[in-house]
Amino acid sequence: MSLDRILLGILRKPASGYDIKQQFEKVFRHFWSADLAQIYRALAKLEKEGLLERRTEPSARGPDRKVYTRTAAGSERLREWLAEGPVFGTEKFTYLAQAFFLAEAAPEERIAFYEALRERLMEQHATLAAIEQNWRQSGGADFPANLDEADFHSYLTLDMGVQKTRALVEWADASLARIHARTRKRN
């Protein structure tokens, strides 16, 4: 499963389950989600398979931290996944499915739906764009080419988020306009 591979990817640098959850909230939110219980369980399983190593550290502010890093076998597993090429066909977009059937809702609800959608998409876009901006400004003249390999690829993915959310916001805007135009015509 993909969560396994994602964890292996993250664990190039040591981190605890709790740390990883934070990263999911911040970095991965726009293309993946996982809850704490799921993460802990997956970590335990990967350790049992010898793909992760664990050490226990005292925490400054809570119970002992179990810090994981991937093993050579873990890196290999990750590489195999990447070598498969891009995996398609697993996309799940609940809000688009809803939009598809929106004819079933009352007219005011349809508008409210698209307004809420635009709102959320704009938030996402703003968040991502801010991170991107920040990153770009601290980079030199030949940014992003001067990043190290891992950062470079993270940056490309971030850029994708920026581009995609921008396109989506524009689409939601245009859709709202079309809905309004259509409603006016009816009266």
Place this chain on the structure above:
Amino acid sequence: MSLDRILLGILRKPASGYDIKQQFEKVFRHFWSADLAQIYRALAKLEKEGLLERRTEPSARGPDRKVYTRTAAGSERLREWLAEGPVFGTEKFTYLAQAFFLAEAAPEERIAFYEALRERLMEQHATLAAIEQNWRQSGGADFPANLDEADFHSYLTLDMGVQKTRALVEWADASLARIHARTRKRN
């Protein structure tokens, strides 16, 4: 769960599990996937809950077809879902997760990965754009406002797919260019 609601949405018009599977392949592929077994089970469950009605028809070319339509309770359930507003946070994008960790792969593989990605995205875009084109051409002057409500909202969703895939193709192109530029710099 969302598959249930999607089935209710589709079953405004009567269809068999097999028919629905076809629709998933054609229409929903870019934002949802479900396999046959899953669909049949969900249909059976919805019928048991009184949200769908079934009638059996002889088929021209196979076993009897079980054709479902949604009941009033089914429509109500669908409306409740839409009234919740857009559901976010369920997005799963395997290929982006892979892209994020691409530093782990060998340089040629990274390029191959992005080329395959661009390829697939272009395919998606071409498919969606063709459907859109077709639809638009058969529509009159005030297209899409002259569509009926259900078609109108399907069209908006389709348009979303066109816009999104276009943005993604552009992104993949730009990324490939960046990867190449970066590689040249190294030599």
Place this chain on the structure above:
DNA sequence: TGTACCTATATGCGAAATCCTATAAAAAGC
């Protein structure tokens, strides 16, 4: 004529993944 394969159609079963919710314990802040 038969038989082998193809498509349409439906189902069963088990494994895996996901989600949700509750519990617990340790340190810090008030």
Place this chain on the structure above:
DNA sequence: GCTTTTTATAGGATTTCGCATATAGGTACA
């Protein structure tokens, strides 16, 4: 002490995935 934050874990319910099987009619071909 009480609350909040950090950190980890358990258990069950629900959903999803993957594969195998069944059945009926059509088509191609030996």
